[in-house]
Amino acid sequence: MSEDLSSLSAEAPPAARHPGASRLSAGARRPLGWVERVGVLVAYHWVLFKRTFHGALVSRFLLPVLFLASMGLGVGSLVDESSGGVDGVPYLIYVVPGLVMVTAMNVGVGEATWPVMGFIKWNEFYRAMLHTPHRVLDVLLAHWVMIAFNVLISAGAFMVVAALFGGVDSWWSLLALPVAVLVGMAFATPLFVVGAKAANDSIYSAVFRLVITPLMLFSGAFFPIENLPFWMQPVAWATPLWHGVELGRAAFLGGPVPDLWAVHVGVLVAYTLVGAWFSVRAVRDRLVA
Amino acid sequence: MAPDLLLTARNLTKKFGDFTAVDGIDVEVRKGEAFGFLGPNGAGKSSTMRMVGAVSPVTSGELRIFGLDPETHAQQIKARLGNCPQKDLLDEELSVEENLWVYGRFFGLSKAEVRERATELLEFAQLTERRADKVEHLSGGMKRRLVIARSLINNPELLLLDEPTTGLDPQARHILWDRLFRLKRQGVTLIITTHYMDEAEQLCDRLVVMDKGAIAAEGSPKDLIARYSTREVVEVRFDADDHGAFADSLSGIGERMEVLPDRILLYADDGDAATAAIADRGIDTLSTLVRRSTLEDVFLHLTGRTLID
Ligand SMILES: Nc1ncnc2c1ncn2[C@@H]1O[C@H](COP(=O)(O)OP(=O)(O)OP(=O)(O)O)[C@@H](O)[C@H]1O
Ligand SMILES: [Mg+2]
Numbered sequence: 001m002s003e004d005l006s007s008l009s010a011e012a013p014p015a016a017r018h019p020g021a022s023r024l025s026a027g028a029r030r031p032l033g034w035v036e037r038v039g040v041l042v043a044y045h046w047v048l049f050k051r052t053f054h055g056a057l058v059s060r061f062l063l064p065v066l067f068l069a070s071m072g073l074g075v076g077s078l079v080d081e082s083s084g085g086v087d088g089v090p091y092l093i094y095v096v097p098g099l100v101m102v103t104a105m106n107v108g109v110g111e112a113t114w115p116v117m118g119f120i121k122w123n124e125f126y127r128a129m130l131h132t133p134h135r136v137l138d139v140l141l142a143h144w145v146m147i148a149f150n151v152l153i154s155a156g157a158f159m160v161v162a163a164l165f166g167g168v169d170s171w172w173s174l175l176a177l178p179v180a181v182l183v184g185m186a187f188a189t190p191l192f193v194v195g196a197k198a199a200n201d202s203i204y205s206a207v208f209r210l211v212i213t214p215l216m217l218f219s220g221a222f223f224p225i226e227n228l229p230f231w232m233q234p235v236a237w238a239t240p241l242w243h244g245v246e247l248g249r250a251a252f253l254g255g256p257v258p259d260l261w262a263v264h265v266g267v268l269v270a271y272t273l274v275g276a277w278f279s280v281r282a283v284r285d286r287l288v289a
Numbered sequence: 290m291a292p293d294l295l296l297t298a299r300n301l302t303k304k305f306g307d308f309t310a311v312d313g314i315d316v317e318v319r320k321g322e323a324f325g326f327l328g329p330n331g332a333g334k335s336s337t338m339r340m341v342g343a344v345s346p347v348t349s350g351e352l353r354i355f356g357l358d359p360e361t362h363a364q365q366i367k368a369r370l371g372n373c374p375q376k377d378l379l380d381e382e383l384s385v386e387e388n389l390w391v392y393g394r395f396f397g398l399s400k401a402e403v404r405e406r407a408t409e410l411l412e413f414a415q416l417t418e419r420r421a422d423k424v425e426h427l428s429g430g431m432k433r434r435l436v437i438a439r440s441l442i443n444n445p446e447l448l449l450l451d452e453p454t455t456g457l458d459p460q461a462r463h464i465l466w467d468r469l470f471r472l473k474r475q476g477v478t479l480i481i482t483t484h485y486m487d488e489a490e491q492l493c494d495r496l497v498v499m500d501k502g503a504i505a506a507e508g509s510p511k512d513l514i515a516r517y518s519t520r521e522v523v524e525v526r527f528d529a530d531d532h533g534a535f536a537d538s539l540s541g542i543g544e545r546m547e548v549l550p551d552r553i554l555l556y557a558d559d560g561d562a563a564t565a566a567i568a569d570r571g572i573d574t575l576s577t578l579v580r581r582s583t584l585e586d587v588f589l590h591l592t593g594r595t596l597i598d
Contacts, residue, residue, distance in 0.1 A: 023397050024406075024444040029368040032397040044391045047383070128378040130344050132395035132443075133364040288344060289305065 037134055041142030044129075049146065060154050064103070064161040071095050071222065072167055086224065089253065096167035097248035098221030100155050100176055101183050105241055107154040108184030109191060109212055111147045113204045116195035119143075120286060127287055136284045144189065144276070151184030152177060170254035179251065182268040183244035187212075189275030196282035220245045243267045292356075293320040295447050295478050296341060300350035303336045303502075310336040312502035313350060320446075323469075323479040325496030327489045327584060329596050333502040334482035335375050338451045341480065342372045354447070368396060371445030371477075375452050377436045381425040385416055385435055388424055393442040406442050413468060414438035429456040434465070441472075448472065450481045454488060466491050484596050486584035498588055505591040510584055517590045518582035519544055521560035525553045525567065526575040535572075542566045547589055554586070 022030040032040070076091035086094040119126040129139045155177055162168050194203060218228060219241035225233050236242040243264040250258045258264065296318035303311035311333040318324045326334045339345035340352060343359035343366045352359055354366045379388055386407050393403030411417045414434040424432060433456050440448060453469070454462040469492060473479055483489050489496050490510045498505045498513070506513055523543065527535050536548050543557030557563040560579030567577060588596050 023368070024402065026444075026446050027369075028365060029443075030397070031364060031368070036397060040394045040397060043394055047387065047391060051382070123380060124376065124378050125380050127344070127374070127376075128380075128392065129395060131342060131367065131372040131374065131378075132392065133367045133397070134395065135363070288346065 032133060034138070037138045038142045038145065041129060041134060041138060042145050045142060045146035049150070060157045061161060064099070064158040067099055068092075068096070068162060068165045068167060071099065072162075072165060092165065092167045093169065093252065094249070095222060096159075096162045097173075097176055097252040098245050099162070100158050100180055101219075101241060101244040101248050102216050102221050103158045104151050104155050104180035104183040104244065105187050105212070105216070107151045108147060108186070108188040109207075111150055112188035112191035113195065113207070114201060116143070116192055117198070117201050117204075120195055120283065121200075124287075126283070130287060136288060137280055140192065140276070140280055140283060144185065147188050148181050148185055151181050151188075155180035155184075168252070170252065172254040173252045175251035176248040179244050179247045179268075182265070182272065183240055186240035186244075186268045186271035186275070189272050189279055191275075192279030193275065193282045196279065196286045215239050215241050240268055240271045294318070294353075295320050295355060296324075296480070297353045298337075298341075298350065299352075301337070301340065301347060301352050302349045303333070303340060303345070304348045309502055311340070314497075314499075314502075314504050316497065316504075318447075318478060318480060320478055321473070321476055323473050323481065323492050323494050325489045325493035326480075326482040326499050327484065327486065327493075327496050327588070327596070328482075328499035329484055329588075329594065331501075332499040334499060335451055336502075337499075338374075338449050338480070338482055342370060342374075342449050343367050344372075368443065369446050371440035371443065371448040373437050373440040373448070373450045373453055375455075375482075377432050379424050379432060379435065379439075382423065384421050384423055385427070386411065386420040388435060389439055389442055392439050396443040398443065403442065406444070410438040410441055413441070415464070430458060430461050433457055434461070437465070445477065447478045447480065450479060452482055452484070454483075454485070462488075486588070486596060489584055496584075498584075498591055500588075500592045500594075506587065513584060513587045514582045516587075518586040519556040520558045520582060521556075521563075522580055522582050522586055523555040523557060523560050523563045523567075524576075524578040524580065525555060526551070526577075527553075527573075528575045538570065538572055539567065542570075545590075549595070554589070556582070556586070 072092040072095055076095065079085060079091040085091050126139050130136065159168060159173065159176070191207070194207065218225070218232060219236050219239055221241065225236045225242065228236070246258060247261060247264045250261070294317055296316065298314060298316040300313045300315065301311060302309065302313050314337065326332075326337060328334050336345070340347050340359070341354060343354065343363040346360065355369060357366050359366055380391070383391065389407035389410060390403045393406060394400075398406070411420050414437060416431060416435060416438065419427065419431065424435065427435065433453070437450070437453055440450075450469070454465055457465060466488070469479060479492070481488070481492055493510060495507070495509050496513070497507045506517060508516065525539065529535070532550065532553050533548050535553060536546065539546060539553060539555060543555040543563045545556040547554040547556075555563050564577050564579060567574060585596055588594070
């Protein structure tokens with residue numbers, strides 16, 4: 001144990017040790033601008049991301065391969081044989097944008113459920129962040145940036161695999177990536193409210209059973225919603241996934257810009273922003289009481 | 290405000306709904322002081338510390354830290370504070386040193402700065418050998434030391450320690466007291482909460498006894514003992530379940546008596562004389578023990594309860 005602790009004290013002349021490092025010297029410290037605040041918190045999530053990357057890599061590439069093999073090739077050969085694809089589009093080309101958006105949703109949801117409850121309730125690490133010069137908004141923004149990045153990587157990985165299967169045939173398909181990020185965030189930010197308010201994580205199984213799984217099946221990812229009973233179609237219109245699938249499919253087909261593109265984007269942005277607004281409030285109520 | 294006042298609280302109040310956790314306290318802490326909040330579970334110590342740490346809004350009253358209002362200057366305050374909360378709030382998946390690094394980065398310190406400070410602080414907390422271990426695998430006391438080390442990463446001028454030694458074994462506790470003492474000598478102002486009276490006596494220049502959200506007394510440990518207790522105490526035990534039955538037989542010995550379920554405390558400046566008086570009356574005790582008064586006795590006198598219930 002060192003006898004000399006002078007370096008630990010507020011009175012140590014920091015300038016001699018770190019020239020210009022006014023964040024370690026007594027008195028007012030050089031403040032962090034908001035970009036820097038979010039940046040240093042993102043850096044923490046990046047550390048976590050790197051730790052779990054290898055495990056995630058498997059699921060991010062293996063799952064798409066399985067999906068594409070069964071849905072795209074298996075189901076696709078049936079569909080193409082019996083009816084010449086969907087509206088003349090080979091089923092593989094039809095289903096890949098749907099699967100990209102489903103992937104985006106799954107990653108957004110996955111990152112915004114148990115991990116969020118961990119930070120709020122289990123290790124309460126959000127609280128540790130709030131003990132440093134950060135506000136609830138900084139803490140959440142940083143987490144959202146990381147989730148958006150995660151969605152982007154996953155959707156991108158899926159598209160790379162799909163391209164190897166022959167499921168991507170236009171550069172316009174790349175436009176599906178920002179849409180995928182929006183889809184992921186449209187699901188993620190509202191789920192932060194759940195993480196902040198729920199007493200425990202049993203709520204999440206209900207979320208998956210009642211929301212995520214039905215949405216995956218009935219949002220036009222695998223077949224046109226026109227094939228649903230008429231009363232179910234408005235349900236699809238209300239969900240972010242359908243809007244993402246519509247935009248993504250248009251990008252993949254490289255066809256004309258869909259008439260309602262602004263509505264689709266607007267719905268996704270609205271879900272994201274409204275979710276963000278309520279989650280800042282909910283997390284603040286929970287952690288800054 | 291005088292420049293050497295790091296903390297001033299006037300009529301500081303914290304409510305959770307209808308419940309008042311902190312009930313209009315007045316506190317001043319000067320630069321270089323070690324100041325304590327001594328009180329039992331639920332006294333409002335942590336609620337106070339969270340307001341001072343600028344992580345919990347003040348319900349009413351006035352609070353200034355470094356002369357700044359936490360409502361408007363939370364960031365500036367937190368940049369200069371060290372915060373060791375009652376709960377560890379560590380990322381157990383990360384290693385010991387990673388926890389220090391990421392936390393230091395939250396303050397906007399450079400990679401080089403956090404690495405250098407982390408090395409020093411690991412030494413300070415005697416965790417250098419465990420630096421690469423996952424926090425998950427540390428003992429409770431080691432985690433506590435890590436949290437204290439982490440709270441020093443930004444070279445704070447004011448260090449908030451909410452029950453810093455809970456979970457530490459006696460030896461680790463004494464080493465930590467020694468460390469904190471040295472920090473204090475080097476000019477770091479300490480605010481400590483504890484329900485251990487020996488910790489308060491060892492560390493604090495000045496303290497407040499807190500109970501049910503209010504301050505019951507304030508002063509140096511010595512002052513408080515002089516003011517609210519006698520120099521010595523005789524602890525008398527009987528071979529009986531109900532000690533209250535013996536109170537009458539002891540009355541008149543010493544200046545004051547406290548009857549507890551398992552013993553009777555007689556307050557007297559001369560403990561030996563009091564013990565002799567008990568023997569003179571021919572009272573059949575199981576044991577008598579003379580000891581010096583402590584803050585525990587102060588607390589008992591002020592609230593009628595023991596500190597650790
Ligand atoms: N977020 C909260 N919501 C509601 N009540 C709270 C909250 N935080 C604390 N309290 C209540 O306020 C009172 C004071 O709690 P506090 O944690 O400040 O006590 P303490 O002195 O730190 O006790 P301990 O020694 O157990 O840590 C308690 O009755 C507690 O239940
Ligand atoms: Mg407490």
